[in-house]
Structures are given as C-alpha cells and as structure tokens.
Amino acid sequence: QQQVKQSPQSLIVQKGGISIINCAYENTAFDYFPWYQQFPGKGPALLIAIRPDVSEKKEGRFTISFNKSAKQFSLHIMDSQPGDSATYFCAASIQGGSEKLVFGKGTKLTVNP
C-alpha cells in the first residue's frame, strides 16, 4: 500500500521556468513532510521540509506548499536551472516514537538549457 502518491513521474522544463511536483498522502498522523533531491550515482539529500502547521515554506528558489485539508503538498522550483536536473522524492513521517519514513516514487526532472 503506497501511502504517498507522487506525480508526475517525469517532468521536462525549460531553463527559467517553474517546476511543480505534487504529492498526496493518506495517513493523517503524518506530521513531517520532507523533499529529497537525488543526483545520479548519489544518495538522496534533504532539500526542504515542512510541518502541517505551516501552509508554505520557502528556501531560495524552492517552495513547499501544504494543504492539510486536501492532504496534499507540492514542491515548486522557481527559475529552474539545468543544475536542478535530478530526481525528487517527497516523503512523509510521524515524528516521535517511530522512524518510519515513507517516500513517493520520485519525479525525474530535466531542465533544458
């Protein structure tokens, strides 16, 4: 049973454009929602994260939007650059008492020059 659904599976964006990746979750007990970025041959690296008491979090060109009632959250990459080309994973976990972390299936982003 997949607890976090991620879309799209792949995304091609022109340099300078906006990349948007969406995730939806089922378990309302989730209270931490990170995004990881993975380059080929490397392990995932934490990019940005949000907790459900906040509707938006911005770090540089990366923004998470969170809709608690719809159980959805999304990653927006503004002014996308070729160096942003990577696979992005959303995830969800329940903090405190457990280290279970559930990932989406990933989105391969390609930013064309």
Added chain:
Amino acid sequence: EAQVTQNPRYLITVTGKKLTVTCSQNMNHEYMSWYRQDPGLGLRQIYYSMNVEVTDKGDVPEGYKVSRKEKRNFPLILESPSPNQTSLYFCASRERGRYGYTFGSGTRLTVV
C-alpha cells in the same frame, strides 16, 4: 568530513550466500535506517534503529536482518539472498532533534 559510509559500493553474489553490507556514520547520530531503491518504486524502508540495541521493521523487512551494537555502525545482513533482493541499498542517519537524514552513497547489489 561528516558522512555515512557504506561498503561495498558494488556487489555481485549468488543466491543463498550470506552477505553483510556495512554502514558507518561519524556524526554521533542516534537514528539510522536502511532503504532499498528500485526503479518505479522509489525508496522503501527496510529497518531502522532509534538507538543502540533498538531496532524495528520498516515496510519491507522480509529477508533482511540488522544489528546496532555500536552507535556508529548499522550493518544490513542478508542471510540467504535471492534475486528479488537485487537492488540499490542506502543507509542513512540523523541526529536527535534534527529531522533530515544524511544518506550514504549506496550499495548496488546483484543476486544471480
């Protein structure tokens, strides 16, 4: 340099031959976890540990064992590997009070 180190990076083995993938972190992190990554399936958690001698199952623990005898090490043991365990494996750790995991570079395992 703060890091999670996995060994080996690549391994080809035969069905049924016991193997261990080592994982070590030098950041004094309390929490450690193992994941497998398969095309189209993303990352799936195998086991995690919240402290020395404290381990628990993730979503796909069947066919795997772990141990946490020391804080820095969290080896993944495949007692009798099968071809369906062919995958890319990642070890990760995090510090209590901080929520992001630091991942190793991965171990690509092929079971023939």
